[in-house]
Amino acid sequence: MDTLNVFDFLDRIVKLIKEEHILNPQEANKVIEYVDPHDLKNKIDLSLAAPCANLEELEAVCRDIIKYSIKTNSAKFHNQLYGGTDLYGLGATWLAESLNTNQHTFEVAPVFSLVELELLEEVKKLLGYTQGDGIFSPGGSISNMYGMVLARYKKFPETKTKGLHGLPVLVAFTSEEGHYSLQKSAQWLGLGTDNLVKIKTDNFGRMIAEELEKAIISRKAQGHVPFFVNATAGTTVVGAIDPLDKIADICERHQLWLHIDACYGGTLLLSKNFKERLEASHRSDSFAWNPHKMLGAPLQCSIFITRHNNILHECNSASAVYLFQQDKFYDVSYDTGDKSIQCGRKVDGFKLWVMWKARGKAGFASLVDNAIDCANYFRSKISNLEGFRLVQDEFETTAVCFWYIPRSMRSGKEDAEWWKKMNNVAPAIKEKLVKSGKLMIGYSPLVHRGFCNFFRMITTCHPVPTYSDMDYVIEQIKQIGEVM
Amino acid sequence: MDTLNVFDFLDRIVKLIKEEHILNPQEANKVIEYVDPHDLKNKIDLSLAAPCANLEELEAVCRDIIKYSIKTNSAKFHNQLYGGTDLYGLGATWLAESLNTNQHTFEVAPVFSLVELELLEEVKKLLGYTQGDGIFSPGGSISNMYGMVLARYKKFPETKTKGLHGLPVLVAFTSEEGHYSLQKSAQWLGLGTDNLVKIKTDNFGRMIAEELEKAIISRKAQGHVPFFVNATAGTTVVGAIDPLDKIADICERHQLWLHIDACYGGTLLLSKNFKERLEASHRSDSFAWNPHKMLGAPLQCSIFITRHNNILHECNSASAVYLFQQDKFYDVSYDTGDKSIQCGRKVDGFKLWVMWKARGKAGFASLVDNAIDCANYFRSKISNLEGFRLVQDEFETTAVCFWYIPRSMRSGKEDAEWWKKMNNVAPAIKEKLVKSGKLMIGYSPLVHRGFCNFFRMITTCHPVPTYSDMDYVIEQIKQIGEVM
Numbered sequence: 011m012d013t014l015n016v017f018d019f020l021d022r023i024v025k026l027i028k029e030e031h032i033l034n035p036q037e038a039n040k041v042i043e044y045v046d047p048h049d050l051k052n053k054i055d056l057s058l059a060a061p062c063a064n065l066e067e068l069e070a071v072c073r074d075i076i077k078y079s080i081k082t083n084s085a086k087f088h089n090q091l092y093g094g095t096d097l098y099g100l101g102a103t104w105l106a107e108s109l110n111t112n113q114h115t116f117e118v119a120p121v122f123s124l125v126e127l128e129l130l131e132e133v134k135k136l137l138g139y140t141q142g143d144g145i146f147s148p149g150g151s152i153s154n155m156y157g158m159v160l161a162r163y164k165k166f167p168e169t170k171t172k173g174l175h176g177l178p179v180l181v182a183f184t185s186e187e188g189h190y191s192l193q194k195s196a197q198w199l200g201l202g203t204d205n206l207v208k209i210k211t212d213n214f215g216r217m218i219a220e221e222l223e224k225a226i227i228s229r230k231a232q233g234h235v236p237f238f239v240n241a242t243a244g245t246t247v248v249g250a251i252d253p254l255d256k257i258a259d260i261c262e263r264h265q266l267w268l269h270i271d272a273c274y275g276g277t278l279l280l281s282k283n284f285k286e287r288l289e290a291s292h293r294s295d296s297f298a299w300n301p302h303k304m305l306g307a308p309l310q311c312s313i314f315i316t317r318h319n320n321i322l323h324e325c326n327s328a329s330a331v332y333l334f335q336q337d338k339f340y341d342v343s344y345d346t347g348d349k350s351i352q353c354g355r356k357v358d359g360f361k362l363w364v365m366w367k368a369r370g371k372a373g374f375a376s377l378v379d380n381a382i383d384c385a386n387y388f389r390s391k392i393s394n395l396e397g398f399r400l401v402q403d404e405f406e407t408t409a410v411c412f413w414y415i416p417r418s419m420r421s422g423k424e425d426a427e428w429w430k431k432m433n434n435v436a437p438a439i440k441e442k443l444v445k446s447g448k449l450m451i452g453y454s455p456l457v458h459r460g461f462c463n464f465f466r467m468i469t470t471c472h473p474v475p476t477y478s479d480m481d482y483v484i485e486q487i488k489q490i491g492e493v494m
Numbered sequence: 495m496d497t498l499n500v501f502d503f504l505d506r507i508v509k510l511i512k513e514e515h516i517l518n519p520q521e522a523n524k525v526i527e528y529v530d531p532h533d534l535k536n537k538i539d540l541s542l543a544a545p546c547a548n549l550e551e552l553e554a555v556c557r558d559i560i561k562y563s564i565k566t567n568s569a570k571f572h573n574q575l576y577g578g579t580d581l582y583g584l585g586a587t588w589l590a591e592s593l594n595t596n597q598h599t600f601e602v603a604p605v606f607s608l609v610e611l612e613l614l615e616e617v618k619k620l621l622g623y624t625q626g627d628g629i630f631s632p633g634g635s636i637s638n639m640y641g642m643v644l645a646r647y648k649k650f651p652e653t654k655t656k657g658l659h660g661l662p663v664l665v666a667f668t669s670e671e672g673h674y675s676l677q678k679s680a681q682w683l684g685l686g687t688d689n690l691v692k693i694k695t696d697n698f699g700r701m702i703a704e705e706l707e708k709a710i711i712s713r714k715a716q717g718h719v720p721f722f723v724n725a726t727a728g729t730t731v732v733g734a735i736d737p738l739d740k741i742a743d744i745c746e747r748h749q750l751w752l753h754i755d756a757c758y759g760g761t762l763l764l765s766k767n768f769k770e771r772l773e774a775s776h777r778s779d780s781f782a783w784n785p786h787k788m789l790g791a792p793l794q795c796s797i798f799i800t801r802h803n804n805i806l807h808e809c810n811s812a813s814a815v816y817l818f819q820q821d822k823f824y825d826v827s828y829d830t831g832d833k834s835i836q837c838g839r840k841v842d843g844f845k846l847w848v849m850w851k852a853r854g855k856a857g858f859a860s861l862v863d864n865a866i867d868c869a870n871y872f873r874s875k876i877s878n879l880e881g882f883r884l885v886q887d888e889f890e891t892t893a894v895c896f897w898y899i900p901r902s903m904r905s906g907k908e909d910a911e912w913w914k915k916m917n918n919v920a921p922a923i924k925e926k927l928v929k930s931g932k933l934m935i936g937y938s939p940l941v942h943r944g945f946c947n948f949f950r951m952i953t954t955c956h957p958v959p960t961y962s963d964m965d966y967v968i969e970q971i972k973q974i975g976e977v978m
Binding site: 014026027033045046050051056060061071075079080089105111122123148149150159168169173175180196197202205246302310328335339352356434452453454463 | 510517566589596609786857921
């Protein structure tokens, strides 16, 4: 292939991003140009057997890749807890990627080390932590795992060197609507998934605190050692916020580490109107928040934070002498890498920093308030619409979960047979929506509440949602569902 | 701040990247504009207390951030196992970041799912695996942890649900020059660092296979259960490649999982001339390779691969119904997320794919051969130069480790006192190099071999190194070291 001048390819990429309207999709454009996986292989030349002959060919393949990729920056994308990106954050990633470095030492990341510190200080303030430490991690699952590791270390510091051998059974707790990463953490860390107890939730998806305490007592009676409770602020499906204050009381009584998985709901802390929902956050021992979800930081951007000083370092340090030399000529307390489970660590904080520097807390607040306002508008509107039925009356974050009942089923008797049929409705509507490229919206069952498949509508800060975007979603579902 | 049009900020960022020569540093420019951490806080307005007033202000701060950041794309950067980026890879990150999605389902990452599959197929071929599975992970440490988790699951599948409780002591093995992430894995996974046995290395930093077998037998005699051996292909400091074939024999004899940490050395597989050094790779059970190191894929790009089909899924699946619905309308075997410890997973494969598509295997081979050739030139040149002393005669990858002996010390008796003094030489020279902005090069001791601080010179594929870059490094060290 041609010899490459520095901006030959980069300029083409920027041109493609503009020409294909990735960041500002035209209203008429599809959110997805759906092709079945087996056929998609034939639509794009993804084979690496032979390289492209020249830049034109490479550009053409990239254009195909864009064509068949999801446009998360589209107002028609409501499929996940994340959506489009904040453009300030995106610009920051382009810059950080170009500077290609690691977050592990001040030596290679002087500015980015200070940026991370500044962010952690601000996040501590948001939470109401008066001290503590933190780290950016590659996603919420790993942030939650950090919480469990620190909790284990706090209770049994000898596990660092001796492992779990000879210890009693250690037990962790989360709600039955908590995220599956807690389960994976329990597995990886050697507790086993049987020793992650899933506590019953109420009709709004919130952990029942009394059930938690019962479970703790019951496990203790078996000679097991409870050590960790995960409370969720923004469950994955309905966006529920566990009763944090009550759970904190229980954790205090039983001396358990309280971790809050606020990967989704943590963004509410930025809203003047809604931050009180997370009021008890300052009572947690650790806290996970993903600005790459509701707030629209480009993926990945996840913060793990603990109110205990030094424990991240004490627990995780391996003191590798080739990297964290103690005879460096600068203050090595700025080298953060030994607190991490990673060695190389991507510069994830900088995008959040640029967003924050550009918008300020007030700017964030109005974006968050708007996302919630649109979710409320959506909920309120469908609650009076024929064919739509909310799975619960109220929601605490930006998720709105509902069934759509096709006209032909509306007068039917709602017996087991009827619900079995309903279970196929959301997947069938979704299939049509995706294949037409008109809308992407998630669905899920909630088995333990006896709920078959329902839609989960999500609003995020970017692209900035409007009421008319909400109306559009309702209209699309109706158009297909009505005639099923 | 101003209302933002889509490209207002992005165009400014591209302009800054060009104007500040981040990707093509001018020869006269510094690799670093060093400022002490405490002073740096005062040089750039990093405070988030108040937002910028307008885009001009934000651009000015970004320009400062560039000024004080490390230029890893400079020919003067040899500080880490990574360096500058492949510009094809960089363009790919700009595009992938703009498309802002997750690798976890085909639903949200149709093309990127196929891209990952294609890459894994090619990597399997490189390794000589005839089957298997893999995943892109957020760095080598976590890739190595995947290996240890799978090994544990293979031996004791019940650990997934029951944990380690009631099991005998499980033991893992690596060399004393293996990466510290193995230690962190042993800790997190509940083995404890005492149960990661560090096997003695020879004079070239390679694990002594006979010592490994002795250690396995000795632990077995204590009633412990060895289950995992990590062999390193490219150790962090001297770039040593463990005797893979011999270690594979031992693993076979004792039925242990063989993981190869080839995060650094895996890139040699792309070179026709050097791939034989990793010849026995196909005998491993799992393998970790970071294209973000020698090959210059933008950070992060790490591949974990295993030759066992299905085990990634069996071991790690949690079957979250909200995400991995089995009633989707497409072939859900394309949803890779449940194999992962992460939930959201960054699109890391695409950059490697674009690089590969642009350059082909032949293009990669010539870049890798050039990096090794430059390292050999460097080694060969300093081996005849007064004041330079290699810490070992030969190196197997692109690291060259050496002491620089200042003129004033050259005739001294090399007793304990002399070596104590030598220990300060590399840090002192480095301080001057960094503060002048002329060169960044790493140093390290190797305590178990009795070696005090020495320099570690690294060459990577990007920016494409030349002999004259090598001469420059030698010259800079001499200029400062000579007169100490």
